[in-house]
Amino acid sequence: MDTDNHALRILLGISGGIAAYKAPALVRHLLVRNAEVVPVLTPNAVRFVSPTALQAVAGQRPRTDLWDDDAEAAMGHIELARWADAVVIAPATANLMARLAAGMADDLLTTLCLATTAPIFVAPAMNARMWEHAATQRNLHRLRADGVTVLGPADGEQACGEFGPGRMLEPEEIADAVIARLATPRSLAGVRVLVTAGPTREFLDPVRFISNRSSGRQGFAFAQAAHHAGAEVTLVSGPVHLSTPAGVDRVDVVSAQQMKDAVIGRAAESDIFVSVAAVADYRPHQFHEQKLKKSQQPSDEFRMALKENEDIVGSIADVVPRPFVVGFAAETENALDYARQKRERKRLDAIVVNDVSDPEIGFDSVDNAVTLIHAGGEVALGKMAKRAIAQRLVSEIATLYAARADG
Numbered sequence: 001m002d003t004d005n006h007a008l009r010i011l012l013g014i015s016g017g018i019a020a021y022k023a024p025a026l027v028r029h030l031l032v033r034n035a036e037v038v039p040v041l042t043p044n045a046v047r048f049v050s051p052t053a054l055q056a057v058a059g060q061r062p063r064t065d066l067w068d069d070d071a072e073a074a075m076g077h078i079e080l081a082r083w084a085d086a087v088v089i090a091p092a093t094a095n096l097m098a099r100l101a102a103g104m105a106d107d108l109l110t111t112l113c114l115a116t117t118a119p120i121f122v123a124p125a126m127n128a129r130m131w132e133h134a135a136t137q138r139n140l141h142r143l144r145a146d147g148v149t150v151l152g153p154a155d156g157e158q159a160c161g162e163f164g165p166g167r168m169l170e171p172e173e174i175a176d177a178v179i180a181r182l183a184t185p186r187s188l189a190g191v192r193v194l195v196t197a198g199p200t201r202e203f204l205d206p207v208r209f210i211s212n213r214s215s216g217r218q219g220f221a222f223a224q225a226a227h228h229a230g231a232e233v234t235l236v237s238g239p240v241h242l243s244t245p246a247g248v249d250r251v252d253v254v255s256a257q258q259m260k261d262a263v264i265g266r267a268a269e270s271d272i273f274v275s276v277a278a279v280a281d282y283r284p285h286q287f288h289e290q291k292l293k294k295s296q297q298p299s300d301e302f303r304m305a306l307k308e309n310e311d312i313v314g315s316i317a318d319v320v321p322r323p324f325v326v327g328f329a330a331e332t333e334n335a336l337d338y339a340r341q342k343r344e345r346k347r348l349d350a351i352v353v354n355d356v357s358d359p360e361i362g363f364d365s366v367d368n369a370v371t372l373i374h375a376g377g378e379v380a381l382g383k384m385a386k387r388a389i390a391q392r393l394v395s396e397i398a399t400l401y402a403a404r405a406d407g
């Protein structure tokens with residue numbers, strides 16, 4: 001694809017489902033990522049979202065009809081199919097997926113899909129039963145085999161009041177996935193990456209635990225960016241409120257011990273291990289099967305004995321074959337010095353350090369600012385969104401990993 005001289009040109013296909021109301025937001029997210037967008041609506045989509053709104057946001061006349069003489073005179077549908085660097089269909093209904101899988105060309109959008117050689121992305125959106133139906137799953141399989149990239153769907157509450165798979169990914173996630181796939185060099189193609197994310201919980205009794213403020217965002221963003229760069233990603237996650245990035249294999253754990261088991265069992269089959277999780281350093285010495293009663297404590301002072309958790313990332317250094325190991329460090333003072341020492345002590349190939357004393361970055365926030373420290377130097381990445389940090393880290397780590405693999 002030669003996009004050196006122009007912005008990414010995206011045909012945004014919109015089919016007739018309730019999620020079509022999110023199409024103008026998706027246009028915005030694509031535009032701010034420097035894309036040019038021409039919306040193409042199916043006849044049913046016009047019932048859910050107004051072409052006028054789309055025109056206002058996209059700054060391009062939306063196309064709705066194969067037989068629109070004016071539009072065809074300006075840019076015929078074959079020309080339009082050639083113009084596109086990518087076709088993104090969001091929402092893609094069950095009906096649209098069926099027509100696409102069957103190779104039909106019975107409206108402008110499906111005709112464009114047949115006529116283009118550009119990559120096609122679909123973001124399905126439908127009722128959970130429709131998604132799970134054997135016919136839809138067959139079409140999905142067919143589309144993947146034809147080279148279509150399927151984004152989502154997510155699990156969750158649906159417009160019809162049901163819960164389950166079939167919710168369209170959020171517009172921002174769709175825009176990120178499309179742009180990342182079109183623009184990111186596949187620097188980790190075929191590389192197996194194991195990532196940990198989130199906090200751990202160390203239970204004292206069935207209802208009480210020790211944990212920390214980690215939201216899991218940086219680890220999830222890293223997993224997603226690694227996947228976009230072509231890696232096969234397994235994400236071992238502590239308890240977080242985040243949905244799994246598309247294409248990433250997720251293993252849920254609760255405690256540090258469970259995280260260690262999940263990681264150790266997979267480390268030898270991983271090329272790179274990135275330990276983003278904020279693993280609790282200590283757990284209660286004793287787990288009480290029954291909820292502790294206040295009266296069991298002799299005085300108004302509660303004392304709890306703690307036991308140190310094993311260091312997961314440190315123990316990976318002994319795994320054979322040893323993956324390329326990257327740790328994370330959250331520090332509140334002397335961040336760089338402590339991190340340099342930590343890298344040596346834990347025998348890490350690299351460490352990513354952030355100063356969590358700044359409330360605008362780090363724990364629980366959208367932005368971060370980090371420094372990557374490795375044997376050959378240090379790379380400071382100034383304040384930016386965790387997603388952007390993740391993309392930069394993936395590219396730095398891919399370079400370091402390739403140098404090690406060569407050497």
Ligand code: C5P
Nearest residue numbers: 275276277279309310311312313327328
């Ligand atoms: O020593 P500290 O907790 O600051 O080290 C942070 C790094 O060590 C992170 O990469 C974290 O995932 C990892 N870690 C671990 N197991 C522990 C504690 C921390 O893997 N028990």
